[in-house]
Amino acid sequence: xxxxxxxxxxxxxxxxxxxxxxxxxxxxxxxxxxxxxxxxxxxxxxxxxxxxxxxxxxxxxxxxxxxxxxxxxxxxxxxxxxxxxxxxxxxxxxxxxxxxxxxxxxxxxxxxxxxxxxxxxxxxxxxxxxxxxxxxxxxxxxxxx
Numbered sequence: 001x002x003x004x005x006x007x008x009x010x011x012x013x014x015x016x017x018x019x020x021x022x023x024x025x026x027x028x029x030x031x032x033x034x035x036x037x038x039x040x041x042x043x044x045x046x047x048x049x050x051x052x053x054x055x056x057x058x059x060x061x062x063x064x065x066x067x068x069x070x071x072x073x074x075x076x077x078x079x080x081x082x083x084x085x086x087x088x089x090x091x092x093x094x095x096x097x098x099x100x101x102x103x104x105x106x107x108x109x110x111x112x113x114x115x116x117x118x119x120x121x122x123x124x125x126x127x128x129x130x131x132x133x134x135x136x137x138x139x140x141x142x143x144x145x
Contacts, residue, residue: 024055025056040070043059043060051070053065072102074128110139128141
């Protein structure tokens with residue numbers, strides 16, 4: 001019997017400055033980023049929103065999820081400038097990470113390197129936007145709203 005070989009879906013390998021995984025149940029996340037959209041998932045059963053996106057709800061255990069765009073502005077909750085970084089990111093230092101509150105979910109990520117730390121204030125509105133990296137990878141960053 002000649003069974004067709006299943007092709008490996010390695011889209012997630014394009015996410016981040018350094019990708020430590022190529023396979024995930026939310027590979028569509030990368031397709032959305034390439035289209036300029038940052039997406040979360042929302043459980044259709046209990047309406048919990050997840051970022052980073054999840055394929056399965058940790059609250060009600062449903063796998064019935066829908067994609068939802070991270071749109072508009074979130075409020076800056078916290079940020080930090082990193083002077084040391086994990087392996088693979090050590091060439092990026094210094095860089096800043098932050099947490100934005102969008103109301104029913106929060107987004108953790110990097111602050112756009114073109115934004116001066118002098119311009120950053122707790123509580124300020126910021127947006128989460130898709131970002132193409134020089135090495136061909138893709139991620140998302142926070143910019144002023």
